[in-house]
Each structure stands twice: as structure tokens, then as C-alpha cells.
Amino acid sequence: MYRIRGNYYILETNDTSLILKRKEKSMEYVYYGEKISDYTGMELMEGERDGWGNQTPLSLFTQCGGTDFREPSLLVRFGDGSMATDFELVVARVCARPSGENLPLAYGAEKSLKLEYVDRPSGLKLTLYYTAFEKANTISVIARLHNGGKKEATILRLSSLQYEKWGVEEDFITFDGAWGCERRRHERKVSFTKIENSVFGGSSSHHHNPFVMLKGEDGAIGFNLLWSGSHRETAESDLSGRTRVVVGMGGNGFCYRLGAGEDFTAPEGVMAYGRTEEELRHAFHTFTLEHIVRGKWQKKARPVLFNNWEGTYFSFTREKILSLARKAAEVGAELFVLDDGWFGRRDDDRTSLGDWTDYEEKTGGLASLAEEIRGMGLKFGIWMEPEMVSEDSELYRKHPEYAMKIPKREPTRMRNQLMLNLADPQVQGYVFRAISRVLTMTKASYLKWDYNRYMTDCFDKNTPGGEYEYRYMVGLYSILQKLTERFPNVLFEGCASGGGRYDLGALCYFSQMWTSDDTDAKERLSIQSGTAICYHQSTMGNHVSASPNEQTGNSCSLENRFRVALGGVFGYELDLEKLSSEELEEIKEQISFYKEYRELLQFGEYHEITGEGVGGYLISSADGSMAICTIASQGKEFGRSNVRVKFVGFEEKCSYHVLARGNHGGVKEVGVASSDLLKKGNFPTEILFSSANPREYSNPLYVATFLFLKVCAKYPLDKFVKE
């Protein structure tokens, strides 16, 4: 909803208000936060200002020139070397929301507030489109520069979104890590020295997710980008008592030559407000689900998958794959994913990327293998890493010029591989055709799109250096756009060594993401929690893998691994042939439990549970009548059993049956409790400690899973209790 009251422009979502004020040549932030019911007195919110830069307004963007010397969001260099601009606001009106040109945009909103500025001496035009996504309580900004002058100008920076507020007592919260330990939460006080959350390397990365949060007394504001490349988010306070956040593309040496008459659009930036983190998470979840993930799979129940990677790695035969598939079908999996190793001469990671042809000696014929798997009642899915090339490949031998390399320089190799130069339309064409061929030949219902290195040797003879990464990403998005249009029924799962490209740009094409290569249940708890703070759980791929865990060597019971993996899109990734018949029976029961509650688990409301010594998630139905909750404690201190927890997400003034899963499956009633008590009472969690036998596992993880059912006729207890 957009309201214009004199010089005030108000964007409203269901629960938030953003107030902007037009003042002379500019537009300023006045307020962003909890929804205002009566806007009387907005003019009283304006402070004094002087000409020394001490009281520059709360600005929507900051340019070079003028008296604001903090982090700029817009930098342009002209042919004479000068950089000052003086953009004046000339248009402020509500209009149709612009459509995307090269980059993915959020969908599902029709209007935007269009703010158009001109820099008269150069003829540059800056347009900011502010869009309110009402139900998601999210505001987005699209920033576009048009060169209406006669001479080329070079864009050195066009950030997606700048936000400022009064107040300096804010925490800046980021989600950082590395391969296998992604999105660990870090909190710092915003200070007078700028804090930067940034990566270069061509992907949103394992190291710093583009989602960041500002949290203070007034609540929490989260920021993110629809962009899968290098990015940069900064936060700084100043002595006049303001805090500024700027978010946008990053990377080294970005500069984009904007010729006369040309346009450049920055990735869409988003921000959402919540009085609490819980509300903010809910806003971003709604935004991801309703405005980012698209196509057939947006709200469609995702299949329980079985993936052979951790079970076989590269060493498999057709017979091995078929017997794994048979077992997967027997336990109730619905989709079999053939991972790395089926193409070219791929027996290890030194060869064949780019040769997307059947490794017949291994597969015994890929098309017939897929058919045979389908014959078992499973869907067939396949792994590819389309942006890469191995030097030991037919593709490289034939087209060395397709690889991303700088002439006369030795390229950096990561996992023994080079990247393809997707800035080149010819290479884009090759990749699109190769993937289409594989999907057509195998009739695959699912594609796992991997990306196992960073970008280092950016070069394309037809692309000016500073534009490379932007043009690469535009190339990548155009391939994804065409593929998802050509194969609308295929479920695309994104993967970048697990979790290395988990961002809103990628989620416009990949309905789900392989969350992390670390499948250890203990480690997964924080990885999943750091992911679910922004991204909806239906995008989060969670697998049960072997114990001891392949990455960490930690042991954990099958049931506890299941309990942790439940909170997202679910599957198994281990050698089923190594399991006992009892374990296979357990898995069968787990899958049937998951299927029974799949709609709830994948599309219900996700809440974080925190307590002293305990954490986890609770996923409740929209009406709050049913919920599944997994809580976990990392360890038991001898003599201290006082792990207590409060629950969230229930309907007011109701009673709930509390049911617990048994240590080898099954569900039994523990008792009945009121929603009020569940929320406020501090429940002891002894039940956790019965879930792991410390004598069986050293340093065990204690996990419990509960089912909450509103006491009502809709939920007859005997239907849910399973011995």
C-alpha cells in the first residue's frame, strides 16, 4: 500500500510502515518500523541540520560530492576524471513495478514508488523503485542508472539499497563460515569504524552470507540481495547518532562503462522489519516462499530423495546403483539422485567436467539405468556441475578458449578444475545445450546443479575487466531462466559444495539448496539455524548420512540424525547396503513419518527454539493447531540435568496433546498442556537425555522430537500414537 500525504510518501505492509519525506531536491528516510496507525505529526520528526555534514539527512543513497562523507552507495567517474554528482529528485510517484531485464526480480507485487533523480551536467538519471510486499512485510529497492547524456560514464559502484536510522546502539549480525561450516551467527556492535561483511570470489559464498541484520531496541531489520555473486554489506554509526547500512554487489575492481543511452540495473535489494527476530524470520520466510521461489515446485511437496554420493563417492557400478535404488524404493524414498561420476571418464575429481556424455562402462547406459530406476517406482534425478571444465576433458581439448583464464597466466585451480567463461554467449549456448541434452536423454525429474570452486581468473576478450563478474552472472541467470522455462516440471536443486551459493538470486531458479556438505547432525543444528533465519525451510536440503559421520567422525544414533534432518527438505545419503535390516526398518518408519507430516514440515511456520543449553526448531501449521518440534542439547553436564525449554507457535487458550517420538521410531503421548503453559513454562527436557546412550557414543548429541496436537475432534489421538 502506498500513501502520499503532502511531501510524505508512505509504504505500508501488513505490519510495518516506511515513511519517506520529499525535501527540496531529495527524498529522506523519516521512519521504518512497526506499522503506524495514525500519521499525524510526521513533520515534528525532523531534526536540525547544518551545512557541515553533521546533519545530512537520513539518505536513500549517497554519492560523491556534497557533504556526506560516510559510506557512499553510488560512485561514477566521468571522462575527465571527475567524480562529483548532484542528483536532484525530479519524479516521485507510484507506478507499475518495473520488469527485470538481466537479473532476477522478486515477483507478486504490481506497483512501486518510483523516485527519479537527474544529475543535470552529465545527463545521468538514477531511478529507485521502492516496492512494498505486504504479506511478507518486506520492502525492496531496484536501483537503475540511465545515461541520458552524450558521453560514456563509468559506474564504480551502484549499491542496491542504503538504509539509515537514528540510533547507534545497534548490533550488526552476520552469518559467516567456510566450506562445511556455513552461516554461523556472529554479532558485533555497530561502531564508528565501519563494519564490512563482504566477499569477492564470484559467489555469495560459504564465507559470508549476504543476509545481514541490524538489531537494537526498536527491533530487527534484515537486509539481503537477489544476487549470487560477490557482495558487500557495511554498517557504520556516526557521532550525530545515526546508523547506516549499505548493501550491494561487491567484488574487486568493479567498473561498468555506461555508454550514452544505456541502462545499468543493480541487483534488487530487500529489507524487512520485525519487532523480534522471530517476526523478522517470518517476514523473510514469507518473502522467500511467496516472492522468490517460483514455478511448479514453489509450494509443491518435495520428494524424499536418496542420493548416492556419501554412499559410493566416485566408485560405483550400474549394479551398485541399482541395488541402492532398490533398497531406497523399499524403504519408501521417492527420488533417486545419481551424483557425481556418471559422465566422461569421471573416476575422480581430476577429469571430465564439461563432457556431459554417458560413462557407459560405469553406468551400463545412462538412459536405460534411469528407466530401470523409474521402473522401481522412483523418480530419477541427476548431478551436473555445468559451469566447470576439467583440463583433462574432451571439451577442454577442443575448446580451451571456453575456460576462464587470463592469457599468459597460470590459472588458479580449485578442486583441480577451471571455470567456464559464461560471460561469453557462445559458452552459455554450449552449457544450455549440454544440460538440455542430459535432461532429455535421461528424462530426469530433478537436477542437482553443483558449483565447486570460486572465480579467480576472470577474463574475456570481449568484456571490459571491471564488468566481468556482472556479465558472468547475467549469463548464468539467462541460462537458468531458459532452462527452467524449457523444463518446467524438473525440480532444480542448487548446490555449491553445499551452501556456497545460498542466496535469494539463486533461489529464483533453484527451489531448494543443498545446505552444506557437512551432514553431521551436531554441526547441522547451527548451520540449519543460521540458514533458516532468512531462508524458508522448503529450500533447505537436509540428509541423514552415515554414522560415524563422513566429515567429522562423530557418531550419532539413526533416530537423532533423523530428528535433526526433519526440519526441511529431507533425504538420505549413505550406503543402504551397509545397514542392518533393523536399521532399514527404522528408516522405513522415518520416511513414513516424514511423509505423513511433510506438508507441515516443508511449508508450516518455522520457529526457532532457544533455551539454556538447548536449541532447535518448531514448525507449526498456519492455524497453530499442530506442530512438530525438535530440540537438541550438545551435551550433558554431570550433576546438572536442568535443561529447560519454552515452546512457541501455538493457538491461544487451547490445550495440546504432547507426543514424543521414541528412540527407534513410534510416537507416544507424554501428556496434555495448555498453550499458555507451553509458551511460558520452562519445561524440563530429561526426555532429551534418554535419546543417546553416552556409553554407546562418546560426546553424544541429545535430541528429542515432539508432536503437538490441539485437543480437538480433528485430531483423534489414536490416529497419531504409533507404538
Ligand code: GLA
Ligand atoms: C560437492 C557437493 C556434494 C557432491 C560432490 C560431488 O561437494 O556438495 O554433495 O555432489 O560435490 O563431487
